[in-house]
Every structure is written in C-alpha cells, then in structure tokens.
Amino acid sequence: MSTHQGFGAAVSDVTTMVDRSVRLSRRNVDTLFVAILLPLMMMALFVYVFGGAIDTGTQYINYVVPGILLLTTGYGAASTAMAVADDMTRGMIDRLRSLPIRSFALLTGHVTASVVRNAVSTGIVILASLAMGFRPNAGVVDWLAAIGLLLLYVVALSWLAAALGVIAKSVESASALGFFMLFVPYLSSAFVRTETMPAFLRPISKHQPITPVIEAVRSFLTGTPLGSNGWIALAWCGGLLVFSTALATLLYRRRTTR
Numbered sequence: 001m002s003t004h005q006g007f008g009a010a011v012s013d014v015t016t017m018v019d020r021s022v023r024l025s026r027r028n029v030d031t032l033f034v035a036i037l038l039p040l041m042m043m044a045l046f047v048y049v050f051g052g053a054i055d056t057g058t059q060y061i062n063y064v065v066p067g068i069l070l071l072t073t074g075y076g077a078a079s080t081a082m083a084v085a086d087d088m089t090r091g092m093i094d095r096l097r098s099l100p101i102r103s104f105a106l107l108t109g110h111v112t113a114s115v116v117r118n119a120v121s122t123g124i125v126i127l128a129s130l131a132m133g134f135r136p137n138a139g140v141v142d143w144l145a146a147i148g149l150l151l152l153y154v155v156a157l158s159w160l161a162a163a164l165g166v167i168a169k170s171v172e173s174a175s176a177l178g179f180f181m182l183f184v185p186y187l188s189s190a191f192v193r194t195e196t197m198p199a200f201l202r203p204i205s206k207h208q209p210i211t212p213v214i215e216a217v218r219s220f221l222t223g224t225p226l227g228s229n230g231w232i233a234l235a236w237c238g239g240l241l242v243f244s245t246a247l248a249t250l251l252y253r254r255r256t257t258r
Helices: 003-027 029-053 060-089 092-097 104-132 140-167 171-177 179-187 202-207 210-222 229-256
Strands: none
Touching: 029 060, 029 104, 060 104, 060 140, 060 171, 060 179, 060 210, 104 140, 104 229, 140 171, 140 179, 140 210, 140 229, 171 179, 179 210, 202 210, 210 229
C-alpha cells in the first residue's frame, strides 16, 4: 500500500468515527442540555446572587464570564470520558477489532465530537452572557485570540478526558474521574481574585494551569493586563495536549491488545 493510500484510509477511518460520535451526540440531547444548562445556572447564580458582594474592580459579569467559559468546556469534556468508557465496556472495541479501522480513529472521533459540542455550548453561553450584560471590548484579533486559546484548551482537555475514559471500568467511574475537570476551575481566578483567597490557597490558585488560561481569555475579551499569562497559558495547553494525546493513545493500545 502506498503512503498516499495509507493516508487516505486513515482519513477515511477518522471521518467515519467522527461522524459516528457526532451522531451519538445529537441523539444524547440530555447530556448536551446539561452541559449548557449548568454553566448558565452557575453564571446566573454568581452574577445575580453573589456578584453584588464580590469586589473585582469591575462589573462582576465582565469578570466572571471567562471563568464560566472554561467551566463550560469542563462539562463538555467530562461527557467525553463517559462516552469513551461506554465504548470500552460495551463491546464496541470487539467489533472494531474485526474491521480494518485504525485504532486511533475511535478516540479521535470522540475528541472531535467533544470540540463540536463545546463549540455549540460555548456559543450559547456567550450569547446568554451578552443578554445578561456582559460587555467585552475586544476587537476582531482579540476575539480570534480568545477563541484560538479556548479551542486549544478544549482539545487538550478532551484528550485527557479520553484517557480517563479508557482506564475507567464503567461509565459511572468515568464520571467520577472527570469530576476534577469541573472542580479545578473553582480553585482558580474564575470567580474571585486570587489575592482575596486564604494564604495557604493563594499559591495553588495562582500557579495551577487554569488560572493563566482564564486570565489570558479575560485579557483578550475585556482588556485587562495580559502580562505573561498568554505565553504561560499556551505552554500549559500545549503541554497538556501532547501529554494527554500520548497518554490516551498508549492506554488505548494497551487495553485493546490484552
């Protein structure tokens, strides 16, 4: 088989799995609904209930929206872990072994579907935030930078979720493993400034990977100082992407060759 034919077959395998995963996402409306509804409820809760008591030096909704956007991607990625675990535990892998489909195509399909789901949910959250009073002052380049960084973060987080789904023994355990994706943003600058946190928690909040991503997105959308957050966010997201892709691929090969 020539290199061109091999590449074409690989693309065909990935396209087939992407189409399958997207169709499954369309059928699983309740998961997409929850991934949209929960961030909207969190945004409404913090803006309308807690926002008046939190001093961020600016309108609270302008402060909190970037954090809500990353929280939204966490909900979307968590569902990826459950979808992968479902395939790993309910016979899908056995069926794939009997077909001439490359092993990486299944995970790539799930990750791509995750990106599509996150694009839909993030767009809805942005529209809702604008209706609630969010007023970004970003130009076209700033919006593109924010979207590009969010996209890199979503892809990296989705591959990590895929790795968690591979090692999970059930859909329920995959949900538990993915819990940290929903919890980590609460220990960042998503909802309050890190300097207002207790002294023992402040270093964790400042130096964990979510905070520079949030601060970079916040800078792009609302004009806060970027500083070194842009490069740090890119380094964290790029490193997480490389690590997660390699980990998911390795774990998948080990589990499917047993």
